[in-house]
Amino acid sequence: MYSRLIKNKERFFGVSGLLYRSNVLMYDRASESLWSQIKGEAVTGKLTGTRLEVLPSRLTTWGKWRKLHPESLILSTDTGYTRDYTKDPYLDYYARQSGFWSFFKLGPGEKEKELVVGIELDGQARAYPLELLRQQGEIRETFGGIELRLRFDSATDSLQVIRADGSKVSHMLAYWFVWKGIHPQTGRYK
Template sequence: ESGEAKAYPLRILNWHEIVNDVVGSRPVAVSYCPLTASAVVFDRRVQGATTTLGVSGLLYESNVLMYDRQTESLWSQLAGEAVTGERTGTALTVVPSELTTWQRWRKAHPDTAVLSPETGYTRNYLRNPYASYEDSGGVMFPPSRRDSRLEAKQLVLGVSAGRTHKAYPLSEIVLAGGKISDRLGGVAIEIEGDRRTARLRVASGSEGANEVVATRAYWFAWAVFHPDTALWRFRMPKGEGPSPAAKDIEVVEVHDYWSSITGPLVLEPEADPFSRGGLYVVSGTIKNNSQRPVHHVRLRFDLLDAEGHSVYREEGFNRAAEAMIELERPLPPAPGEIEAIVPIPPGGTDTYRMIFIGEEIPRFDHPRVTVLSATP
C-alpha cells in the first residue's frame, strides 16, 4: 500500500523463521515454517498496540508456534490466531505477500530492498538445513488427521475467502498451462504458478476481495488447519483420438510398479507409495496385427482417478522406436548419434515403457495405455 517493496530470502528464513520489520508505515512479521513450507506475513498491530513476534520452539500440527514478547501468548502461524495465553482467540491480520523467485521479484520490483545475510548470527545461509526433509516424502511430526486426497507433502496454494477455503496443487496448475481462473466465495481469482511458487491475483473491485488471502504450504498442513477445504483438480482434455492405422496395433500387456533409481521400491502391504517418492513405471507389450511392418508406434499414457478421469498424461513410443523422441526435438541430433529404429514386423511384438517422476504427478488410481498412431 506504500509502494515500498521488500524481499526476504528463504535461505535466511529457513534458519530464523520470523523477521519483525516495517514496510512503509506498517509493522509486519514475516514468518516461514520449514516443516510445513508455509510463508505468511502478519500485521503486528494487535488490539491497538504493536507487538513483536518470536519463535517459541514449539509446534502445533507440525507448524511453528510463535509467541508475542508482550504477553508471551502462543500464536499458530497457519491458524493465524493465538492458541494459548492472554490473547487466546485473537486473530492476526494477514498481509498480502508473494512467494516467488528472486529473479521474478527483482524484475517486477527493480528498486526492492532485500534482507541482508549480515544478521549478526553465525549461520551458513548457503546451506539449507531442511534439504533432506524437503526431498523426502515423509512428515517429521505427523498431524492429528490425514487427508488422503493428495500426498502429504504435495505443495498447494491454499486460498481463503472469508470462511471458504480451497487448495490448488502447484503441479496441476503447471498442467493447466501455469495459469488458471476460478471463483471462491463469490470472488473472481487468478493464479499463476510453477512447481515451487504461485501467486494470487484478485479481480479489482470484487466484493469481498479484501478478505481473500493465499498461503503456499504442504497439503498435509493446509488440510489439517482447514478440514473443510475444497480441492481444485485439473482435468486433462480428451485430446486427439487414435489414427485409423492404430487399430492394427494391440496392447497385449500392461504392467505398473513403483521403483527407485536403483531398483524396485519395496513397500509394506499398507504403505502409501505416494508418500515415498520414487518413480512410477508403466510397461508392457504391443503387437502388430497388420500385414506390413510398422516403423514406430506412438502411445499415450494416462493416469486415471477412481472415476476414470485422466489427471496426468504423457506420450511416448515403443521401445524399438524411442529414438523418435530425439528426432522430434527442436534441434534434431546429427546422423549416427542415435540408435537405428527397428520396425515391428507383421505379427511381431515390441515392448514399451513410460517412467513418471513420483513427486511431479498427482494422486491417481490406475494407468491406461492407448495407441495413438502407427506409422509404416
C-alpha cells in the same frame, strides 16, 4: 506475511519450538500466546482467537524479482547470528515425504509436501494445488456462494485470488498436510 499490529499495538514474535499438527507455533513476546503460523491466529493464551491481518507476499526467484523491482532491498546475511547461510537447513525436510506423524490419509494424486493456495471464507477453508494453478494460469470456481478467480502469472510469479467485483481475497501458501492439519474440514480443488 502478517501485520504485527494488534489493536493498534505493535507486537514482537518469536519461535516457540512447539508444533500443533505439523503447524509451527509462534508466540508474541508480550502476552506469550501461541499462534498458528499458517492460520495467523492465536490458539492459546490471552489473545486466543485474535487474528493477524494477512499482507501480500510472493514466492519467486531472485532473478525475476530484481528485474521487476531493481530498487529492491535484499535481506543481508549479516544477521548478528553465526549460521551457514549458504545452505538451507531444511533441504532434507523439503525432500522427505513424511512428517513425524500422519494426521490424515492422502487422497489419490495428493502429496504431503505439495504447495497449496489456501483460502478461508466465512470460516470455510479451501485449498488449490499451486502446481495445477501454475499449469492452468487461472482457476474459476464458486466457493461458499462467492465467485472466485485465481490467477497465476508465471512471468512474475504473482498470484491473486479475486472476487467477481475485483476485490482481493487473502491467501496463504502452505504444504498440503500443514494446511489440512489446521483446517481438517478443508475442501480441495480438483
